[in-house]
Amino acid sequence: MTTRQRTTVTVNGRVHEREVEPRLTLADFLRHELHLGGTHVGCEHGVCGVCNVLIDGRVSRSCLTLAVQADGAQVTTIEGLRNRETGQLHPIQQAFIDEHGLQCGFCTPGFIMTTLELLAENANPSDDAIKDALGGNLCRCTGYENILKSVRLAARRLREAGGSGAQAHPA
């Protein structure tokens, strides 16, 4: 038997302390320890991007991260985006709806988290910059066209709103 380890992870502003098996991935920790099921699992070997979350503001594959590696980190998941009190969707989420940037929706949280990092760093990304950022997220339904449109729309709306919205809503 391996020794369980304590890990303290702040997720969407809320601190969670757990004792876990070292081999537990951050993806499984979020989904099954914290019951935050919005981060999905698609391949478990780092190719599809469906499990993308932000770790200390950086988009990362949660299937390639151990929960114990996230000890002390700030993690942002899809659940952290909409306004906790009003339920109002984050502009990126709304843009995906408005531009039909999803069909089955399984890859969508991963795309939205990747977009969150992109727009936080680049408020007016070119199509090439968008594709560069999204190249590691696979979608099997949409053929990517409407995802591109969704990101463009989100960028435009965030710029018009003053650019400060490219953050998750605070806890």
Add this chain to the structure above:
Amino acid sequence: MKSAPFDYHAPQTVESAVALLQRFESEGIDSKVLAGGQSLMPMLAMRVARPQVLVDLGRIAALDYIRAENEVLAIGAMTSKRAAEDSALVRERQPLFHAATRLIGHRPIRNRGTVGGSFAHADPAAEYPAVALVQGIQMKALGPHGVRVIPAREFFVTYMTTCLEAAEVLTEVRIPVLHGGTGWSIQEFVKRHGDLALAGIVATLRKVKGVCEDVRIAAFGVNATAVRLAAAEAALQGQPATPENFARAAALGAEALEEPIADVHATPAYRRQLIRVYTGRCLIEAAARAT
């Protein structure tokens, strides 16, 4: 696809990491160093790697830096590839290394993957080892017997294997600054953007009155490690920088290549073809950049 069980340690200093690795080695415990995890984690998930213990270097802040030391860029082994990508220092002083970094996977992989990790992992299709051979990058490691500095040509031994010993930790990568006037190029062939290269070339050269000097060419993705294409280099050294000479050197380099890897994506003959083609293309690009 859940890993086999392992114990986990996250030392705060590189010395304590070495001490841990040394202890495990002496106790016959199979241990593995965890850096960014972007290469190791899939192997754990597939249970093709099954260490009994992981030693995570991620808490060792002292290994996260990018420094200019005269004509060398010293990058701490645990510096993220993303930091190298974002670094003005790297972009300006080592555009070749910077370009190689940009070719690695996708943004999330580079956010967590470390500079040192690619060197220590020694994947035959990795870009950094080829850049290392061409630029004379040195690897600094700390082990039970102290520090040693290892030149690239000794560091990469074979498929996924370096000369690092069980209790040695790669601490720093020392990259000579690209000299002014040196032309450089790195190009690779992938079927899908961001994948590991089926074949790739790194080339640098200087032009003196239109003649190629100090020609260095390395191939990656085709043999057990990255390799210098000595035959191509010799064919071009001292020759005018013309398309014909580039093509001739490329053909000789591809022909002299040790039998390339065969897999579902490429036959040896096809890899040889790609090396010939990309050597030619890289030489053209490097020559255009040379001043």
Add this chain to the structure above:
Amino acid sequence: MGTDLPGLPEQLPTSSVRYVGRPVKRIEDPALVTGTAEFIDNFSLPNMAHCAILRSPHPHARIVRVDTSAAEALEGVVAVLTPEDVRRWATAHVTSPAGWGRHCVATDKVLFVGEPVAAVAATSRALAEDACELIEVEYQVLPPIGAAPAALAAGAPVLWEEHGTNVIQSRTYDWGDVDRVFAEADHVVTNSFRWNRCGANPTETFGCVCQWDLTDHSLLIHGSYQVPGFWALARSISLNLPANKVKVVGHPQGGAFGGKGGARATDIAALLSRKSWGLPVKYTEDRMEYLLAGFSQSWDRRYEAALALQADGTMTGFKVKLLDDQGATTETYGTISVAKPLAAFTGNYRIEAARYDTTLVVTNRAPTAPYRGYGPPPHFCVLENLVDMAARKLALDPAEIRRRNYIRLDQFPYTIPSGNEYDSGDYEAILEKVLALADYSALRREQAAARAQGRLVGISVVNTVEPGVFDWNAYATVGVQGVGVPEGARVSVDILGNITIVVGFNLQGQGQFTVAAQVAADYFGVEMSSIKVTSAPTDSAPPHFGQGGSRLGVAITGAVLGACRKLEADCKRVVAHLMGGLPVDAIELMDGRFRIKANPSVGMTLAEAAGTMLGRSDLLPPGMEPNPTATSVWTAPNRNVPDEQGRCRSYLTAASATHVVMVEVDRESGRTEILRYFIVDDCGTRLNPATVEGQLQGAVAQGVGAALLEEYVYDDGANPLVTTFADYLVPSIHEVPISQRDFTVTPSPVTPLGAKGCGEGAMHTTPAAIICAINDALAPLGVEITETPATPLRVWTALARAGAAG
């Protein structure tokens, strides 16, 4: 049944259609963008255990001994499923044709790498996998059959002793006087073609949670099931349970593109639940399991084909000989891929005679499964390539040879030689539109200029018929019984007038809940946002099938309309009675009001009518139930039983599309770059144009993958070499061209609102369009590609062989 439903949106009881035909936002989306949608892996039951499956590493071996004792002893293991358990508690899966299905776990020998041999339920998946490693299995390795030709070779090992042959079925269909047509032809073009395995790969793999009730002999199943009712029935058969004691709760799926729902995996999880005295057991298929042995691999085909033509380019005959490698069993419905091409065998053309010579064999590769298109995508790749070969031979432009052969507008409904009836179509209009959209002559000039520079640029003009709204009879030729696929909807109105629609399927991404809401909202003149659409489990759902065969948009529209019509009739009775005992036909529904025809300003809304029904029984006509609810089950009209050559009216609708694609092939590496992509499609009434467009572009992406990137490679010993996403290359945003699109609308005369099935869409056409474009690029060199995917390696190898590589 279907015939008196509105045949076009204009026929809905509204003066201005607000939702149908508009690109309205989807009601499914808020739950998806917030991550709250309950995909199966987000679902738990108390005390749930987790399942891991031990799988065979050998393609063909006898199982000598299975020792699970060490696994059972591991702390945290709740139950271990052995072959004995399975023999005792379960039966072999029903298949079409019958007799080629096995138990969920191999009981005597294994027939493919990845076949389940045992399974463990434990307190965590990780622990269950640890336990699987402790199970000892002794195998006696047997010689494998690595590919279809080996299955037919003399002296080949027989994989299924009970059948004594590796041939599942061998049948030749003759439609029209094929021999005469070919004998009289001025030209015959022939070719061989190899289509290698590719497959669905939705981003979500399969998952289920099963709970067996030992007292009640009932089974509760939650999971990602495309066709919940069908699956419940199939599980009751394989698990020896009464059919009405198996309850399936279908969860929204993260894509399917074929047939989502693990038959063996469900049985395994259910039996583990049984063995653990009724604990719920969850199984989540991981990606490697999916690639190895899920519903993941399709279309392993060797074709020889021929096209007969007259001197002026008129196509008179089409012959196809197909050797189809089904893999080790037919449990996963791969045989249907061979049957479906009958629905559109001769494509858009007036070809009068055809022959289909089919041989389906078993090998030790993984069993093949449905994938979007379900057979026609490779078939059309063969046909369209032959058409282009003919064009080149006759020095005709590929657009022109097609135009000359199209079924004409006035010939519909048109019965093709293989028996299906196309409902409507205007192929010339599509062609004109796409050639204009692409500025075709400019493209050809561009190509000429590029060729002058030595570049390998190719252009294709490719069209297909995309059959929609399948019926069982389409698959009779591989042993599927029955005629008539049902789809039911229960529409109810509450006392405040809010509409709820209950259906039997769940979401996969095509947006059928939104379509249902659009239709009901326009029918009753209510806000779409006030409508709730929900999925019922199989024990309370109306008869249904769910997604499949590009049917559900049309079928659910029919079901909702049928239910609305019944509700309308009941409401009219109420209103007529309330208006002083008027005859029912004095009342009409228009713009959300039940009004007196002779005095339209007098009327009641749906809310008022329903509110009266539920709140004032004293006001109702005598004998009327207080029940503003109606169920309607739609099925395609006018279906029939196939004749001895498989001919029948099967797929109800015939959508069509023409793609114009421009590619460039790099001589030095063999890489194909798609430079331009144009589509004009016609799927009749576009119920929600945004979702239709999404299906198109999505199918283009999958078609690009099939044509250029995706392949399950096996060695000669049937060992899979492509087992992870590092080697199975699903296209990213960088590999998929954004298509430029336009459309025409030729409504279906036989469907509700005139819509045609469109979900499989571009998958029928894109692979053919890309391969034909590549062959157009390589034609001047005398090089052709006749194998998919046209990877850089394959193309370069073909060029190098011809001395034409860079």
